[in-house]
Amino acid sequence: SAVISQKPSRDICQRGTSLTIQCQVDSQVTMMFWYRQQPGQSLTLIATANQGSEATYESGFVIDKFPISRPNLTFSTLTVSNMSPEDSSIYLCSVEGGGQGVAGELFFGEGSRLTVL
Amino acid sequence: GNSVTQMEGPVTLSEEAFLTINCTYTATGYPSLFWYVQYPGEGLQLLLKATKADDKGSNKGFEATYRKETTSFHLEKGSVQVSDSAVYFCALNTGGFKTIFGAGTRLFVKA
Numbered sequence: 001s002a003v004i005s006q007k008p009s010r011d012i013c014q015r016g017t018s019l020t021i022q023c024q025v026d027s028q029v030t031m032m033f034w035y036r037q038q039p040g041q042s043l044t045l046i047a048t049a050n051q052g053s054e055a056t057y058e059s060g061f062v063i064d065k066f067p068i069s070r071p072n073l074t075f076s077t078l079t080v081s082n083m084s085p086e087d088s089s090i091y092l093c094s095v096e097g098g099g100q101g102v103a104g105e106l107f108f109g110e111g112s113r114l115t116v117l
Numbered sequence: 118g119n120s121v122t123q124m125e126g127p128v129t130l131s132e133e134a135f136l137t138i139n140c141t142y143t144a145t146g147y148p149s150l151f152w153y154v155q156y157p158g159e160g161l162q163l164l165l166k167a168t169k170a171d172d173k174g175s176n177k178g179f180e181a182t183y184r185k186e187t188t189s190f191h192l193e194k195g196s197v198q199v200s201d202s203a204v205y206f207c208a209l210n211t212g213g214f215k216t217i218f219g220a221g222t223r224l225f226v227k228a
Contacts, residue, residue: 103210103212
């Protein structure tokens with residue numbers, strides 16, 4: 001298992017500003033995943049962050065809007081840039097269980113709830 | 118492409134009622150299947166999983182059986198409690214880095 005801490009847990013932001021979300025894992029992991037959960041919706045994968053290389057973005061998400069850093073095996077950040085009200089969502093950091101776990105067996109942080117005014 | 122379809126909510130039940138939340142999937146290959154639960158104000162937690170046909174995942178009184186012939190993974194619990202009120206997500210993974218989630222089903226359990 002993995003324990004994941006995210007900061008901030010929630011924030012209210014002004015249109016046009018940027019916010020960086022931090023994700024700390026209590027063990028070393030190869031891959032970290034960033035998801036977006038829009039109000040009342042399911043989870044959508046934004047990108048996969050691998051330490052030492054650029055993140056891989058899913059269709060519909062671009063690096064200029066959602067830059068990601070992955071400086072080491074326990075930490076990652078996601079920045080939501082030039083925010084608009086449409087970016088109001090919960091952003092979730094996730095890792096796979098590893099070891100005896102299977103692909104898709106994910107552990108999640110508590111999420112960062114962003115409201116953009 | 119791969120997808121997950123689950124029944125729309127909300128589902129409202131009285132305490133001790135029987136719960137079924139339907140989930141069907143479309144996938145190439147042989148996916149692993151999962152149910153995740155999201156309690157109010159929290160992130161998602163893995164509830165149970167099944168990795169091959171006819172496997173039954175179980176946890177906390179919840180069960181789901183991997184049915185390849187019907188491409189289904191329905192979640193069941195014999196007697197729900199108020200504390201089971203949450204959003205339940207069915208999900209699949211075909212072995213890569215991308216897990217596909219269903220839309221989620223909100224469950225309300227009344228005392």
